[in-house]
Amino acid sequence: MLSLVKKYRNLSFEERTILHAKFSIIFNLILAVGKVILGFLINTVFFVTAAINVFMMLSRFECYLGVTKVHRRSFNFRNNFVGTFLLLAGVAYTVYMILLLFSVFEMKGYNMVVGTLIAFVSFIELGVAIRGCLNAYGAGHYYRNIKMISLCSALTAISLTEMAIMSFADSTDTRIIDCWFGIGIGILIIILGIYVFIAPMVSIIDRKHNVYQMAEDSDLTEDRFKFKLTNSKFYGNYYYIGKIDRGIVDGLVLQEKNPIFKWNIFVLIAVIILSEILIFPYAVGAIVFHFRNAGLIKKLDKLMASHGCIKIEEKEEI
Numbered sequence: 001m002l003s004l005v006k007k008y009r010n011l012s013f014e015e016r017t018i019l020h021a022k023f024s025i026i027f028n029l030i031l032a033v034g035k036v037i038l039g040f041l042i043n044t045v046f047f048v049t050a051a052i053n054v055f056m057m058l059s060r061f062e063c064y065l066g067v068t069k070v071h072r073r074s075f076n077f078r079n080n081f082v083g084t085f086l087l088l089a090g091v092a093y094t095v096y097m098i099l100l101l102f103s104v105f106e107m108k109g110y111n112m113v114v115g116t117l118i119a120f121v122s123f124i125e126l127g128v129a130i131r132g133c134l135n136a137y138g139a140g141h142y143y144r145n146i147k148m149i150s151l152c153s154a155l156t157a158i159s160l161t162e163m164a165i166m167s168f169a170d171s172t173d174t175r176i177i178d179c180w181f182g183i184g185i186g187i188l189i190i191i192l193g194i195y196v197f198i199a200p201m202v203s204i205i206d207r208k209h210n211v212y213q214m215a216e217d218s219d220l221t222e223d224r225f226k227f228k229l230t231n232s233k234f235y236g237n238y239y240y241i242g243k244i245d246r247g248i249v250d251g252l253v254l255q256e257k258n259p260i261f262k263w264n265i266f267v268l269i270a271v272i273i274l275s276e277i278l279i280f281p282y283a284v285g286a287i288v289f290h291f292r293n294a295g296l297i298k299k300l301d302k303l304m305a306s307h308g309c310i311k312i313e314e315k316e317e318i
Helices: 002-009 013-041 045-068 075-101 112-136 141-169 175-202 265-273 275-306
Strands: 209-214 224-228 238-245 248-255 309-315
Touching (some): 013 045, 013 141, 045 075, 045 141, 075 141, 075 175, 209 238, 209 275, 238 275, 248 275, 275 309
Antiparallel strands (some): 209 248, 209 309, 224 238, 238 248
């Protein structure tokens, strides 16, 4: 047992992500089959939730094949499939909540013990999913997609948590609140599915390696150099780190670690205490920062051109 734990701890982020994906695919398949059976035996509502599990499973499976069977299909083909399955999961969940809103299906009640347990597990799942998304940033499209799918699963768990807590915390009928909250979750999953389609166009994950030819009038003199490409106090800035060899500039666009972790320990404690208030504006800022950097490579090309260098290669590393 200890040897397995040690082996797991020695796995890289990418290896752990793929291992987790394997278990998630199997778990979602078992869950979907179980819900289909319950749909026949108990309530047709289980057919809808089973469809959501199937779409989540298929999206993960496409990411898994994208990493392990690289040459079978193109990245664009698999990425579009992942986006489609995630969209369908979001649509299915939204439709499910709309049907609940109009009392087509019966909402289940929970006691305090079960509701608290659901909340505990859901918040852990959400925290792990968010951390996974942050860790996956810059690791590759497939790894990021896997973590985003986990985030979508965690969001549905949070929706269930809200229903569970409201069912025992409020004696009145909370169907309207529960369903609109769930509809919001479904729409958010749809938005994340749309993002999967456009991510390759706004992300620099597969455009980090850039090579330039130096002109005779180039003013670059040092063999190794570092250019700052962004300027942010709250998010990790991007740099182009290059080296010159026989008139060729070969370099990578890399992001520094989050500057927040460099703050004074007392400031960090204050931020942690206020995290529930600050996390939403910080997340919005991170999204804005991400999309603003969609043209980062063009900015780099202009910067290098100003130093007398012409772009000759942009290597894709999906």
